[in-house]
Amino acid sequence: MSSPKQELQKLGKKIADDINKGKNPSIDIPVRALSNIVYDQKKCTISMGNAKATRYFFNVAHSKKFMQTAEVAAISKDLVDLGKHASLRDVFYMAKRTIPNTKVNLVDEQSETDKAIEDLELVTECAREQLNINANKMGSVAGRVIVEDHGDKIDWSKLGSGGWSIPSNVEDVKFLKSDAKYIIYMEKAAVWERLHEDKYWEKQHCIIMCSQGQATRGIRRLLQRMQDELKLPVYVLTDFDPWGIYIYSVLKYGSISLAHITEKLSVGGCKFLGITADDIIKYDLKKHFIKFEENDAKRLAQITKYDWFKDNKAWQRQFKMMKEFKAKAEIQAMSARGISFISEKYLPDKIKNQDWIE
Amino acid sequence: MSSPKQELQKLGKKIADDINKGKNPSIDIPVRALSNIVYDQKKCTISMGNAKATRYFFNVAHSKKFMQTAEVAAISKDLVDLGKHASLRDVFYMAKRTIPNTKVNLVDEQSETDKAIEDLELVTECAREQLNINANKMGSVAGRVIVEDHGDKIDWSKLGSGGWSIPSNVEDVKFLKSDAKYIIYMEKAAVWERLHEDKYWEKQHCIIMCSQGQATRGIRRLLQRMQDELKLPVYVLTDFDPWGIYIYSVLKYGSISLAHITEKLSVGGCKFLGITADDIIKYDLKKHFIKFEENDAKRLAQITKYDWFKDNKAWQRQFKMMKEFKAKAEIQAMSARGISFISEKYLPDKIKNQDWIE
Numbered sequence: 146m147s148s149p150k151q152e153l154q155k156l157g158k159k160i161a162d163d164i165n166k167g168k169n170p171s172i173d174i175p176v177r178a179l180s181n182i183v184y185d186q187k188k189c190t191i192s193m194g195n196a197k198a199t200r201y202f203f204n205v206a207h208s209k210k211f212m213q214t215a216e217v218a219a220i221s222k223d224l225v226d227l228g229k230h231a232s233l234r235d236v237f238y239m240a241k242r243t244i245p246n247t248k249v250n251l252v253d254e255q256s257e258t259d260k261a262i263e264d265l266e267l268v269t270e271c272a273r274e275q276l277n278i279n280a281n282k283m284g285s286v287a288g289r290v291i292v293e294d295h296g297d298k299i300d301w302s303k304l305g306s307g308g309w310s311i312p313s314n315v316e317d318v319k320f321l322k323s324d325a326k327y328i329i330y331m332e333k334a335a336v337w338e339r340l341h342e343d344k345y346w347e348k349q350h351c352i353i354m355c356s357q358g359q360a361t362r363g364i365r366r367l368l369q370r371m372q373d374e375l376k377l378p379v380y381v382l383t384d385f386d387p388w389g390i391y392i393y394s395v396l397k398y399g400s401i402s403l404a405h406i407t408e409k410l411s412v413g414g415c416k417f418l419g420i421t422a423d424d425i426i427k428y429d430l431k432k433h434f435i436k437f438e439e440n441d442a443k444r445l446a447q448i449t450k451y452d453w454f455k456d457n458k459a460w461q462r463q464f465k466m467m468k469e470f471k472a473k474a475e476i477q478a479m480s481a482r483g484i485s486f487i488s489e490k491y492l493p494d495k496i497k498n499q500d501w502i503e
Numbered sequence: 504m505s506s507p508k509q510e511l512q513k514l515g516k517k518i519a520d521d522i523n524k525g526k527n528p529s530i531d532i533p534v535r536a537l538s539n540i541v542y543d544q545k546k547c548t549i550s551m552g553n554a555k556a557t558r559y560f561f562n563v564a565h566s567k568k569f570m571q572t573a574e575v576a577a578i579s580k581d582l583v584d585l586g587k588h589a590s591l592r593d594v595f596y597m598a599k600r601t602i603p604n605t606k607v608n609l610v611d612e613q614s615e616t617d618k619a620i621e622d623l624e625l626v627t628e629c630a631r632e633q634l635n636i637n638a639n640k641m642g643s644v645a646g647r648v649i650v651e652d653h654g655d656k657i658d659w660s661k662l663g664s665g666g667w668s669i670p671s672n673v674e675d676v677k678f679l680k681s682d683a684k685y686i687i688y689m690e691k692a693a694v695w696e697r698l699h700e701d702k703y704w705e706k707q708h709c710i711i712m713c714s715q716g717q718a719t720r721g722i723r724r725l726l727q728r729m730q731d732e733l734k735l736p737v738y739v740l741t742d743f744d745p746w747g748i749y750i751y752s753v754l755k756y757g758s759i760s761l762a763h764i765t766e767k768l769s770v771g772g773c774k775f776l777g778i779t780a781d782d783i784i785k786y787d788l789k790k791h792f793i794k795f796e797e798n799d800a801k802r803l804a805q806i807t808k809y810d811w812f813k814d815n816k817a818w819q820r821q822f823k824m825m826k827e828f829k830a831k832a833e834i835q836a837m838s839a840r841g842i843s844f845i846s847e848k849y850l851p852d853k854i855k856n857q858d859w860i861e
Contacts, residue, residue, distance in 0.1 A: 224842065230700055232693035235838040238791060242839075282643070282692040283715070285668035294663025305652025306675070310643035310668035313696060317664070334640040335590035338671060342588055357641070433596060480593040481600075484582065 149276055152269035153222045160215065170202040172214060175267045175405065182404045184452040190407045191399040191453075193267075209249075213261040214268075216240050216251060221265060224277035230314055232279055233259055263405065272366075272409040279313035280362040285334065286311055287341050288352030290375075291322040301352070308341065311354070315367045323375050327496070328352040329418065330360065330368060331382040332392050336476050336487070343488040349496070352377070359392055362403075365410040368396065372412055379412050380501060382492075385420035386473035387444035390463075393417045398453050416501040418492070422466035423500075425474055428491070433481060434472035441473060459502045507634055510627035511580045518573065528560040530572060533625045533763065540762045542810040548765045549757040549811075551625070567607075568619070572626075574598050574609060575619040582635035588672055590637055591617055621763065630724075630767040637671035638720040643692065644669055645699050646710030648733075649680040659710070666699065669712070673725045681733050685854070686710040687776065688718065688726060689740040690750050694834050694845070701846040707854070710735070717750055720761075723768040726754065730770055737770050738859060740850075743778035744831035745802035748821075751775045756811045774859040777849075780824035781858075783832055786849070791839060792830035799831060817860045 147155070156172070163170040175181070176196040183194050200207045200214070220239050224231055231239065237255040244251055252258050262273050269276065285308040290301045294317060301309055312318075329351060331337055337355035340346070346353050352371070356364050372379050381396060383389030397415050399407030425431060437445075448454060449464045467473070479487045495501065505513070514530070521528040533539070534554040541552050558565045558572070578597050582589055589597065595613040602609055610616050620631050627634065643666035648659045652675060659667055670676075687709060689695055695713035698704070704711050710729070714722050730737050739754060741747030755773050757765030783789060795803075806812060807822045825831070837845045853859065 227842070229842050230696065231838065231842055232696070232835065234693060234833065234835040235697070235842065238833075238836050238839040239842070241791065279693070279696065281715070282665075282696055283641075285640070292663070294665065297661045297663040299661070299663050299665075303655045303657070304662075304667065305650070305655040305657050306670040306672065307640075307652065307657075307668040308670075309662065310665040312664040312666075313692075314664065334671075335592060335637070338588065338590070338637065338640055339593070357639070433599065475592065475596075477590065477592040478596050480589065481596040484585070484587050484589055484593065484597070 149269060149271040150222070150225050152271055153218055153225065153276070156218055156268055157222070169204075170211070172200045172211065172264075172268060173197050174200055174214075174264050177263065177267070177405060179401070182401060184398075189398060189413055189453065190411050191401060191404045192407050193405050209251075210261070210264075212244075213240070213252060213257055214264050217258055217261040217265055221262075221276040221278060230277045230279050232281070232313075233262065236262065236278055267405050272362075272406050274314045274316050274362065274366065282311065282313040282363060283361045284311040284354065284356035284364050285309065285337060286352065286354040286367075287337075288328075288346040288354075289323060289325040289350060290320065290352055293319040293321055302347065306338070306341065308337075311356075311361075311363050311367060313361070313363045315363050315370065318367065318370070320371070320374055323352075323377075324350060325352045325375070325377060326350045327378045327380060328354060328368065328371055329380045329382055329492070330364070330396070330415075331355045331476070332358060332360075332384065332389060333476060336382070339484070340488050340492075343485050345488045345492065349493065360396055362410060365396060365412065368412045368415070369410060372414055379415040380418040380496070381415055382418050382476060383420070384473060384475045385422065385425060385467070387441060387448050387467075389420075390417070390448060391444070394448065394451065394453070416503050418495055418501050420474055420476055420478075421502060422463050422470070424491075424495075425470075428479070428482065430474050430478050430481075431470075431472075433478035434470065434474055437471045437473065442468075442471070463502065507627060507629040508580070508583050510629055511576055511583065511634070514576055514626055515580070527562075528569070530558045530569065530622075530626060531555050532558055532572075532622050535621065535625070535763060537759070540759060542756075547756060547771055547811065548769050549759060549762045550765045551763050567609075568622075570602075571598070571610060571615055571619040572622050575616055575623055579620075579623060579634040579636060588635045588637050590639070590671075591620065594620065594636055625763050630720075630764050632672045632674050632720065632724065640669065640671040640721060641719045642669040642712065642714035642722050643667065643695060644710065644712040644725075645695075646686075646704040646712075647681060647683040647708060648678065648710055651677040651679055660705065664696070664699065666695075669714075669719075669721050669725060671719070671721045673721050673728065676725065676728070678729070678732055681710075681735075682708060683710045683733070683735060684708045685736045685738060686712060686726065686729055687738045687740055687850070688722070688754070688773075689713045689834070690716060690718075690742065690747060691834060694740070697842070698846050698850075701843050703846045703850065707851065718754055720768060723754060723770065726770045726773070727768060730772055737773040738776040738854070739773055740776050740834060741778070742831060742833045743780065743783060743825070745799055745806050745825075747778075748775070748806060749802070752806065752809065752811070774861050776853050776859050778832055778834060778836075779860060780821050780828070782849075783828075786837070786840065788832050788836050788839075789828075789830075791836035792828065792832055795829045795831065800826075800829070821860065
């Protein structure tokens with residue numbers, strides 16, 4: 146595949162050619178609508194269908210969006226040439242200005258440049274990180290890995306109690322060395338600090354990674370790259386509630402809003418380690434249940450019907466039990482059994498017994 | 504001052520003595536109410552007054568809270584003995600159980616253990632981090648500093664694009680070496696990544712630190728310790744809006760909800776670097792204004808009246824201009840002038856010209 150820079154040049158040349166030939170300048174853009182989103186049963190991911198739409202410069206309905214896409218492509222090209230990265234918000238401010246001799250702004254809201262960037266991802270087939278546009282940064286990692294990033298060698302096992310702060314863009318991270326056997330991704334920073342203090346990754350020869358809530362794009366890409374390049378299994382640890390299961394769902398299958406970029410972000414092989422309905426019974430956690438609110442029940446009903454869950458017996462069983470419980474439970478409920486129960490008993494047992502859900 | 508362990512033992516011994524003497528067991532707790540919060544004009548911080556209340560075990564109105572405070576003290580003592588740290592949520596689950604021979608739970612909601620922990624901070628005069636109870640972890644740091652933390656030497660200048668992930672508890676961090684001249688704390692991770700990519704800290708001999716939004720307790724304490732131990736000035740960079748100014752206010756003066764612990768968290772010497780109303784005029788950022796919503800105007804009116812702002816002419820001038828603008832502006836608006844304008848022009852000029860507000 147050609148580089149992001151080549152893809153951007155190809156787009157620019159195509160538009161210039163249209164102009165030189167006296168044609169109406171146009172860009173072909175895959176349709177980003179629910180109607181064009183498919184669940185690929187073979188690959189087990191959400192992705193885009195083949196429907197495309199042509200956007201023309203000389204078309205009252207298309208003109209502004211055409212210019213926005215071209216502007217964002219120009220900004221991205223500048224960033225790539227400079228070797229610098231911008232946030233979505235930066236790109237908005239860089240694009241925002243009044244079109245000369247008019248009273249019309251090229252963009253008024255960030256949602257417009259955001260959409261233009263998504264279009265550009267589709268047209269160039271590059272993730273926006275490759276186009277030097279970054280998402281927000283969040284999360285920490287520790288474990289038996291040495292990486293190289295921007296000229297620095299970083300040993301994830303020698304970073305004190307803090308760990309490495311995961312950058313928004315992990316495209317340039319090189320894995321130099323690792324003797325880890327697996328990765329645990331957890332949704333809570335407090336649980337990460339628990340496992341880190343207990344040196345779980347050292348004792349269990351693994352890697353621990355967290356964000357807070359939904360995984361950022363940087364984390365998803367880093368997990369995917371470690372799964373593929375280091376050949377490591379990825380286990381997901383979340384609360385027992387529809388929101389925790391959705392975090393797993395997005396990691397594994399992708400999300401509808403980012404369907405166009407699923408291939409570059411999804412962690413196809415990841416497994417759900419817990420908390421499961423069975424854990425709750427086995428470890429007597431029912432007394433720490435938190436009652437379902439209306440939106441919990443509603444979300445559960447939605448997730449139960451997802452294409453990738455609806456024929457999965459193991460998951461349907463979990464959903465059924467959650468519905469019967471009418472309750473959720475947090476990872477930290479495990480602390481009721483002792484502060485280090487999770488790192489000394491729960492997780493080692495789960496991994497040893499291959500007690501996960503796929 | 505005695506250690507947290509000694510303080511906990513003192514509390515336990517006091518209760519045991521009451522019991523042995525046949526007295527009604529009691530704990531003296533400073534009153535945590537707005538009536539007992541004072542703004543200390545000398546120290547320039549919000550802190551607690553001297554009002555105390557006695558909580559008795561044999562008193563129907565006090566009994567449960569007494570037990571909760573004693574329980575949390577016991578949990579903290581166990582944690583200190585074990586050398587382990589728990590989150591607020593962990594402590595809730597560790598305390599949660601039915602009182603034997605009753606149908607009453609010792610705690611039902613986390614807010615109850617949270618309050619008991621705040622009481623314990625007051626009684627022992629230890630921050631909860633010293634009692635081995637941690638807040639949430641967030642934020643990144645990079646710069647010309649080498650620290651030691653839990654046996655690891657960590658060079659903040661050699662951590663690639665990610666930086667060091669700031670732990671929730673920084674009590675054990677030792678500063679081994681630093682030739683930094685100042686610290687910039689910013690409210691946005693995206694701005695931090697901009698400065699980091701531009702090697703701002705390397706060129707300007709400084710330290711850059713961020714969280715996302717309000718600074719966590721770990722960050723406040725780390726800034727305070729660097730200010731005091733490394734004798735470094737701390738500059739704060741936020742959006743030009745009442746919320747950004749409140750972030751500065753909390754860092755410098757403390758917050759009402761944590762007034763009892765201000766001394767251990769506030770960064771008394773910190774200065775507000777920007778964005779100021781004057782920056783907006785100087786750098787022609789008015790076109791990137793975001794209109795005030797009703798809650799912005801309301802918040803501005805509140806902040807204007809704060810004890811520590813109401814006689815401060817420089818701040819009142821800013822508030823007046825913000826009110827006239829009826830608008831706010833983001834740090835990233837600077838990107839409209841070039842992706843690295845902030846690191847190459849704006850910040851170096853501000854620092855050089857001592858163009859800040861105190």
